[in-house]
Amino acid sequence: MEYEEEYKQNRTAMKKLKKEGTMILIIFAGCLAMAVWMLVAFFITQNKMILLSSVLGAAAAVTGFFSAYRKDSALAIAAGVLLLATIAVMFFYDGFSVLGVAELAVFGWFAARNFLNIKKYKWLEQQEGFPQFEPKLREYDMEKAQRNIGDTYAAKTEERQKNSTDSMDEL
Structure with missing residues (x-):
């Protein structure tokens, strides 16, 4: 029963990841807005720097949204790079602005959390019991496998009965 504590920890981590994943999706929707x-x-x-930062921001939001939805770390890295490019364009255009610092703080934090969540999710995928992490489900699967194994004596007698004939013509 030592796996019950491990399942409990993994189930708690999975709930936390789902909660943070939802928050990350909302933040990337805000980035798109x-x-x-x-x-x-x-x-x-009609300023072209604003257009550039808008396009980069939209690309960062869409790739970030899809990385959180599909649990893809490559998209998460791409979203982070696009987000940094967007913030760099905003700093080069405006200089030091409150909006740039706020965007760097909020969206940068959530882009990093997105990558870490995906990494943790990939680790949880490798664990036994994924995605529910229910001990009763594991016990049920073990009992089902045990029933499928069956008794060796019963299997041999059943095989002999299938292969035997009722007539003694060969003798």
């Missing part, structure tokens, strides 16, 4: 807002700002000001 900010990119759309910056696109509107481009149409008002």
Whole structure:
């Protein structure tokens, strides 16, 4: 029964990952909303730097959203790089701004958490009992496998009965 404690820890970690994953999806949706807002700002000001940061922000939001949804670490890294490029463009355009620092703090933190969550999820996938981590389900599977093994004596007698004939023509 030592696996019950391990299952409990893995189940708790899985719940935490799902909760953080939902939060990350919401944050990347907010990043996409900010990119759309910056696109509107481009149409008002006609400044190409704002358009560039809007496109990079939208690309970062979409790749980040899909990385959190599909649990793909390559997309998470790409989202982080695109997010850093977006923030760099904003700093080069505006210089030091409160919006750039806030975006760096919020979106950068969640991009890093997304990567760490995906790494932890991939580790949990390798553990026994994934994704429910229920000890009763493991016990049921073990009992089912034990029933399928059967008794060796019963298996041999059943095989002999299948292969035997009722007539003694060969003698």
